[in-house]
């Protein structure tokens with residue numbers, strides 16, 4: 001099947017893209033990497049009146065440093081996230097996890113902004129952006145606003161963005177010293193059944209602080225597990241503390257049944273993967289390079 005007809009515009013600036021969005025009063029869609037949009041068009045699940053191509057807007061491709069904050073343009077591609085030295089140094093979790101998305105072709109085209117707006121509950125980027133406390137900067141006909149990723153989602157594949165808003169940048173605060181990640185996929189290159197990521201800082205006495213645990217694929221959106229993280233605060237991540245956190249993580253999930261897995265299977269996997277990721281985090285303490293990422297895809 002092919003897409004229904006639409007008008008194509010190539011915007012030369014963010015202001016022009018916003019003006020075009022305004023002109024179409026909600027019936028236009030932004031074209032970024034096209035990795036989700038084009039399949040949706042070809043299956044005729046979406047029939048926008050117009051596509052506004054933002055691939056010619058250079059300012060959206062930039063990676064900038066603003067003091068402790070790292071700012072990525074919405075059009076920064078996954079392949080840039082994989083290889084950019086600033087991202088590798090300042091946001092190592094993002095750089096590591098992006099390699100789990102799709103295949104080389106998808107990563108050459110797909111963008112951070114597109115992934116966040118697509119709002120796939122199994123998406124790796126929404127999970128990592130939530131865990132790292134990122135904020136989305138959006139521009140619309142009524143001006144600009146900042147939306148923490150924690151408040152970006154209205155549900156599965158749904159954001160709080162207005163149809164005439166353009167995501168321009170994603171801003172990340174300074175990242176914690178230690179990170180870990182693992183996900184379960186049915187097969188190589190498939191979307192994840194579930195993903196778990198954790199961050200934290202380890203003090204000189206071996207006590208952990210600032211822990212955060214995030215889960216993807218087990219609710220309408222990526223979710224944090226604050227009670228599980230709080231149970232570990234001030235501990236040395238001993239096995240019994242990890243076990244308690246793994247059980248507490250079950251309180252925040254509401255897993256779906258879909259073509260990839262049943263809700264029951266996802267529920268079974270959550271404590272298994274929380275334990276695995278926290279054990280990785282513990283191993284990333286003093287003497288390690290500062291970043292620990294578990295081997296991720298397991299089939």
Ligand SMILES: Cc1cc2nc3c(=O)[nH]c(=O)nc-3n(C[C@H](O)[C@H](O)[C@H](O)COP(=O)(O)OP(=O)(O)OC[C@H]3O[C@@H](n4cnc5c(N)ncnc54)[C@H](O)[C@@H]3O)c2cc1C
Pocket residue numbers: 029030031032033034035036037038074075100101102103106109110111112113114115117118120122123124125165166167168189190191192
């Ligand atoms: C074979 C395959 C495998 C994949 N595997 C994975 C995977 O393992 N994990 C994963 O997370 N994803 C996966 N994806 C999806 C991929 O990550 C998409 O690239 C991503 O979801 C959308 O990014 P995009 O830049 O391609 O956006 P597009 O497809 O261009 O757009 C997606 C949506 O976001 C909107 N949009 C895009 N940019 C903006 C913006 N700046 N402001 C406002 N709205 C905007 C569009 O209008 C559209 O509604 C896969 C895709 C394919 C084809």
